[in-house]
Amino acid sequence: MQTRTRLRLAAAVIAAIALTGCGDDVAQTSDAVDEQSSSTSSTDLDSASASESASETSAPVTLPDCASVWVTGEKLPLKYDGCLEDGNRVKAKKYRCSYEAIIVTYDDRFYARAGRFINEVDSLKSSKKFKRAIAACQA
Numbered sequence: 001m002q003t004r005t006r007l008r009l010a011a012a013v014i015a016a017i018a019l020t021g022c023g024d025d026v027a028q029t030s031d032a033v034d035e036q037s038s039s040t041s042s043t044d045l046d047s048a049s050a051s052e053s054a055s056e057t058s059a060p061v062t063l064p065d066c067a068s069v070w071v072t073g074e075k076l077p078l079k080y081d082g083c084l085e086d087g088n089r090v091k092a093k094k095y096r097c098s099y100e101a102i103i104v105t106y107d108d109r110f111y112a113r114a115g116r117f118i119n120e121v122d123s124l125k126s127s128k129k130f131k132r133a134i135a136a137c138q139a
Contacts, residue, residue: 078115
């Protein structure tokens with residue numbers, strides 16, 4: 001599975017280079033990104049570009065349960081605005097990529113490009129795999 005993930009990451013980097021100035025299949029999600037995005041370095045994820053929207057608040061019942069969305073190997077919905085955890089809304093924590101894609105994270109363990117496969121690591125803060133994905137995304 002690591003080989004598959006590395007191939008996807010390599011493909012994403014190649015796509016980013018090839019699509020400079022063009023949209024891709026997730027370009028339509030750029031309107032869903034919170035306004036408070038900024039760039040991040042792979043070594044400073046604590047002050048990263050993730051929206052300040054990870055806090056839990058009450059939410060409409062239309063959101064899916066977090067446990068049903070964040071399943072390793074499943075696809076993250078293209079339009080993802082959050083989920084419900086114990087009846088409370090957990091807003092999407094999003095990173096804007098330089099090529100119009102979005103990387104979304106959840107629970108310091110999960111991340112995925114909108115519309116793509118969900119990855120799980122021990123901790124996003126210490127994961128080299130996640131840091132490489134963010135660096136490639138924002139290159």
